[in-house]
Amino acid sequence: MTERFMVPDDLAANGLEFLPDGLIAAIGPDRVVRFMNSRAERITGLRAADVIGRDVVEALPLQDLGGEPWWELASPWVGLATRTGHRERLLVLPSGRELLVTAKYVREWRCGPVRSVVIGVRDAEGRRRAEKESAALLTSVAHELRSPLTGVKGFSSTLLRNWDRFTDDQKRLMLETIEADADRVTRLITELLDTSRIGTGRLTVHAQPLDLRSRFDGQVERRVAAGMDRGQLEVEVQEGLDVVWADPDRLEQVMTNLVDNALRHGKGTVRLCAERSRWDGPAAVDVTVSDDGDGIAPQHRELVFSRFWQAGAKHGTGLGLYLVRGLVEAHGGEVVVEDAPGGGARLRATFPDVG
Structure with missing residues (x-):
C-alpha cells in the first residue's frame, strides 16, 4: 500500500482550501466525512461543522433531477471494482440547490475496495445561465421566423385564392414581398449555422479579390428599394x-x-467607408461603418461582440456582431469599435491582403 492513494488528514494544509471549487472527502467503509472546504460550504449551503464526522450519505443527501437518491444509484462502495469515479452531472439537495458534482473513488490498489470518495462540487449557475441563453435564442429565433413566415403565408394564400382579382403590378409587389421575406428567413438560418461553426472552429472562408464599391453600392440599393431615404447612407x-x-x-x-x-x-x-489599413501587419483594407448616434461606451466595446448581446434592443437575435467578429477573424483580420468623427460609433473590420 502506498500513501499516495490515501486522503491525508491535513487536507487544508495541502492547499485544498484555496481551490475555486468545493471539495468534500469521505473516508473508510463507514463513509465518514473528514474534510469540507469553505467553498463547498458556500455552494451547498451546509456548515462544515454539521457535515464533518457524519456519514456522507446522510450529511449530503444528493438526488438526481428525477428525485431519486443519488448515492443509491452511484453506490461508490459497491458495484464494479473497475470504476474510478464519475464525470460531472447535475444533482440537487433537498433544499433545492442545484450542484454540478464529480466524484473520484480512491482505491488502495487497482480493483481494490474503495478507500475514500472525494467529491467536487460547483455552483450550477453557469449551466443555468447557458440554459437561459439557449432559451433566449429560441425565443428570438421563433420571433424572427414568425414575422416573415406570416408574410409569406398571407401573401401566397391571398394570391392563390384571388389571383384573377389583382393587377400585374399588385401581383409583382406581393411576389417581391414573399421573396424578401424568404431571403430574411434564409439569412437567419445561415447566421445560426455560422454561429455553430464559429463555436466549433469549423468556419471556412475562400478569399478572392472583390470590388469594394459595387459591394457598398449593393448595400445602399437594397435598402433604398426597401423604402429607406438614399440620403441616410453615404459611401466613400x-x-x-x-x-x-x-x-x-x-x-x-x-x-x-x-x-x-x-x-x-x-x-x-x-457611412460606409473603405481605406488602407493602419494595423501593424501585412497590407490590409479597413471596412468601416459609422453613425452619428451616441456611440458605444468603452466598457461595452468588447461585450457587443458577445453572443446574444442586444443592449436593450427589442428585436433581433443578438448574434449580428458576434458573427461579424467570427467571420472577420476567419479571414485573419480583426474588428474593433471606435469613436466616429461625428461622435457616434464606428466599427472597423480589417481584411488582410492575401493576394
Missing part, C-alpha cells in the same frame, strides 16, 4: 483602393450586419 472608397480579399458571401454578411447594427442602434447618417 479611398482613391486607388479597388479590391478587398474576402469570401464573397462572408463579406456580404459582415457588411449587412454592420449596416443593420448602425441603422438599428445609431442615428443620423450611416
Whole structure:
C-alpha cells in the first residue's frame, strides 16, 4: 500500500482550501466525512461543522433531477471494482440547490475496495445561465421566423385564392414581398449555422479579390428599394483602393450586419467607408461603418461582440456582431469599435491582403 492513494488528514494544509471549487472527502467503509472546504460550504449551503464526522450519505443527501437518491444509484462502495469515479452531472439537495458534482473513488490498489470518495462540487449557475441563453435564442429565433413566415403565408394564400382579382403590378409587389421575406428567413438560418461553426472552429472562408464599391453600392440599393431615404447612407472608397480579399458571401454578411447594427442602434447618417489599413501587419483594407448616434461606451466595446448581446434592443437575435467578429477573424483580420468623427460609433473590420 502506498500513501499516495490515501486522503491525508491535513487536507487544508495541502492547499485544498484555496481551490475555486468545493471539495468534500469521505473516508473508510463507514463513509465518514473528514474534510469540507469553505467553498463547498458556500455552494451547498451546509456548515462544515454539521457535515464533518457524519456519514456522507446522510450529511449530503444528493438526488438526481428525477428525485431519486443519488448515492443509491452511484453506490461508490459497491458495484464494479473497475470504476474510478464519475464525470460531472447535475444533482440537487433537498433544499433545492442545484450542484454540478464529480466524484473520484480512491482505491488502495487497482480493483481494490474503495478507500475514500472525494467529491467536487460547483455552483450550477453557469449551466443555468447557458440554459437561459439557449432559451433566449429560441425565443428570438421563433420571433424572427414568425414575422416573415406570416408574410409569406398571407401573401401566397391571398394570391392563390384571388389571383384573377389583382393587377400585374399588385401581383409583382406581393411576389417581391414573399421573396424578401424568404431571403430574411434564409439569412437567419445561415447566421445560426455560422454561429455553430464559429463555436466549433469549423468556419471556412475562400478569399478572392472583390470590388469594394459595387459591394457598398449593393448595400445602399437594397435598402433604398426597401423604402429607406438614399440620403441616410453615404459611401466613400479611398482613391486607388479597388479590391478587398474576402469570401464573397462572408463579406456580404459582415457588411449587412454592420449596416443593420448602425441603422438599428445609431442615428443620423450611416457611412460606409473603405481605406488602407493602419494595423501593424501585412497590407490590409479597413471596412468601416459609422453613425452619428451616441456611440458605444468603452466598457461595452468588447461585450457587443458577445453572443446574444442586444443592449436593450427589442428585436433581433443578438448574434449580428458576434458573427461579424467570427467571420472577420476567419479571414485573419480583426474588428474593433471606435469613436466616429461625428461622435457616434464606428466599427472597423480589417481584411488582410492575401493576394
